[in-house]
Amino acid sequence: MAELILIVDDDPVQRRLLEGLVQKFGFDAVTAEGGDAAVALLTDAEAPAVDAVVLDLVMPDLDGLGVLARLREAGVSVPVIVQTAHGGIDNVVSAMRAGAVDFVVKPVGPERLLVSLRNALSARALEGELSRIKRSRAGTLTIKDIVTRNPAMRAVLRAAEKAAASTIPVLIGGESGVGKELVARAIHGSGERRARPFVAVNCGALPDTLVESILFGHEKGAFTGASDKHVGKFVEASGGTLFLDEVGELPASAQVKLLRALQEGEVEPVGGRKPVKVDVRLISATNRDLIADVGSGRFREDLFYRLHVFPITLPPLRERSEDVPDLVRHFLVRFAAEEGRRVRRVSAEAVALLARQSWPGNVRQLENAVFRAVVLAEGDELGPGEFPQLLAGSTAMAVQAPRAEASQADGPRAEALEAPGFAMNWPQSGPLAPAAVSLDDTVAPASSLLALLGPDGEVRPLDDIEAEAIRFAIVHYDGQMSEVARRLKIGRSTLYRKLEGLGLAASEDARGTDVAVR
Template sequence: MSKTILVVDDEPVQRRLLEAALSKSGYEPVCASSGEEALEILQAENSILAVILDLVMPGMGGMEVLEKLDGNPGHPPVIVQTAQGGIDVVVNAMRLGAFDFVVKPFTPDKLIRTVERAVRFKGVATTRAPRQVRTSSGNAFKDMVSRSRVMEPVLAVMRKAAGSNIPVLIEGESGVGKEMVARAVHEASPRAGRKLVTVNCGALPENLVESLLFGHEKGAFTGASEKHVGKFEEANGGTLFLDEIGELPLELQVKLLRAIQEGEVDPIGARRPVKVDVRLISATNRNLMQLVSEGAFREDLYYRLSVFPVTLPPLRERREDIEPLIYHFVKKIGREQGRNHVTAIRPEVLAALTSHDWPGNIRELENAIFRAMILCEGEELTLAEFPQIEAQLPGFRLPDQEVDRAAAGGGVAAIGMKISADAPGLATPDDLDLQIGGLPEPAAPPATWERRSGLPVSARGDMHRPTVSPTSNYGMISLIGSDGQSRQITELEADAIRFALEIYKGRMSEVARRLGIGRSTLYRKLRELGIETTDG
């Protein structure tokens, strides 16, 4: 029986190390130096048992390879390689179907154990729960996980809106679940059997927005080599969900208004308008009335969109929803990602997560649970899987990190890091009802805590400071700012440099080496970012 493993890495030295480790364990490595070459091999060879994929490569990177493979349910399990600190990248990779990951540098033993697990459970990464397509409106809102009284009137209004054909405007902060509500409204509507087309207006290139929304004819402009059907026509007979509607350019707001009023669109270069029958749902995290007063949003369009307005409250205003959401995500991610060995959640985890403010709301909570599930090697989730939360708790101390750099026998260099497993714990109730109502009371934080801006505070009122500075935050850099929006690259870069300066006590050579940049580049970054320090 063939034991072929495909190694995809642009670095010749790393390829040789991986080849040596695999060959010594009885596998037959086949190598590719690029993503394009890897896809060609996978298409021509059906005996490959697993793929070891580097995420950072010139040309087609690892993420793009995963995207290409994601549409093919028969592809072998993929193990991704990542550098230390690249957990957020790993989370995205596993969302695209990666089976597991190894952190560079990793030992041959760690690699082989991961490969054996992938081969043993070949295909697990692509065994995802199929998205359900409902043909009736009866169960559409049952997937809305909530027991909050604040959400009861919101969901009641949404149920009423679903039965009509009028436009709905969903307002709320980033990550509160606007798209989930839009999907529930669509699936509870008479159009449930037709398409729901989602458009993120904030992510569309300005020069292509009109073409993407309304379509164009062949030859309508330079580069229009064929006809393109716009999103309005694509959603014909169904529902069009326009997310971040406040980002739509003013000149296109006129065409959108016409599409709503007249039920027709004007593709670029078309001789006559095209009739469309679309139910419109819009969403925004901005104050549209303020944009109207500033002249950045048309008033007539606002009133057309907001016939049925609803505001989703942020997670910090409905904390009783956090615990059921945690259980929901643990079960969902465990099922979809093959992480069913996680069957417990420590009480202090529930207390800490419930006390956290979650500026990124449900999306941030889900990402935190996803990352914790991927990192957890034991049967229970502990605070160790939530370092960004644990660093804010009273009495927190940075733990000693033990890294196994020992090389395996046979002259193969050390290429790995060991991660220890945790102890067993409290089982999650199997019969937990995750629907609206009927849920157990949430676990209360310890009696000595108060909630003050989401941070645990002792009853005496003394803030327990962590033993590391706030900039280090246990080595975790938040991608989301206090306003719930994505932080700028320069801010993240400055945080990373400050953290390295602190950890390596200002030793510039070591800081530069650890950050993967030259000393001259480091000094230039310090000047550009306004970071003051002295050479150690």
């Protein structure tokens, strides 16, 4: 999903013009015909998240300055670009003081609007990322800092917000790499203990012989090598939050002592003579099926019920692909700053490529892919060429549409392709598949890639590439010519002219309606 731009203007013609420009730039657009409608949309918690606003300054109901004031009162932080036909300096000063990030004069040129939108989105991403990093390091990261557009993930965050209001034990489940520790930190930062320590322990990385010492502490001389006293993670987290990641990996002996610590509110250091009182809020996480582990005897049932008081399960990234664009921009800003690279944006084609992936490694895998792309980038934009490993693997994800399947009369797709009224003169070039353009010469050719080079090693003629793209689009959208034209971002008449020019002529009776092709 691309960035969503809200266009606010009482003039319907101006709204349509701006909407067309914004969509041409590769953004998604939503419109509002007045200030009141815009404020209602921006303050609606269930509405899609808006990334930037193009706001008319002069409107009959609630003007642009009034909208800016309402947004400030409601605590809505979104970059606003103000536009008006009256470009006086007083209007500019008033709009900027009210919170606008830029000011354009009607009629705004496409280049000026694009630059303004890119600058606003980049500044917002950088500001948000720096703020999140600062709060994360200070232990004050909150639930609101986790941005999502997925309904299931929003439900998870609402549950996490309720858990943060108490000290109830929370068990966070989910696949490896989905962001369990991030949610744990956000719960801590949203609760009353946010000013106290947040101590994270990866139970899967603890040696079996040192688990009890690390968690509960030890006295000097308690065992060979214990040259100093160690207070343990429970004491370190006292007053704050203890996060036990991969708690299902704890050995049986440590499970017994953990259960006692939770029941009694005290820990007994190794070699200690008396227990030590602790006050911790416990959040645990696991990527294992603890219920199955309880059934097999690997995990203690009584400990399970102590941990499984408020369970939260994070959905994998493949089930919330609408979050990929925001995550990509989030990682881009961070890595560009850390690596000192002047990479400012990600192309629409690259975002679409990333959103189509299954991401078995979840958010962690996406993070590493963006890191690698930032290092590879030679310009100020990440394109598909910066993700060669994804392009090379796109064959497995492509939806194949071979002509051999279309010719089988017993399949529903074959029946659609046999519909009368439209005849295509297909070149005998073999099966068609979604054509991902490879911009990286290290990627091995694959049947699903649109080849840019011919057999002679030279760049193919543009007409040949265009013809292949049009043929694929017609098959992919089952001959729905309005949809084909819309997706190719050309008019229907232009599409039919190209078909005739490329020798892919359609019969006259097919031009008035959307029909299937073969």
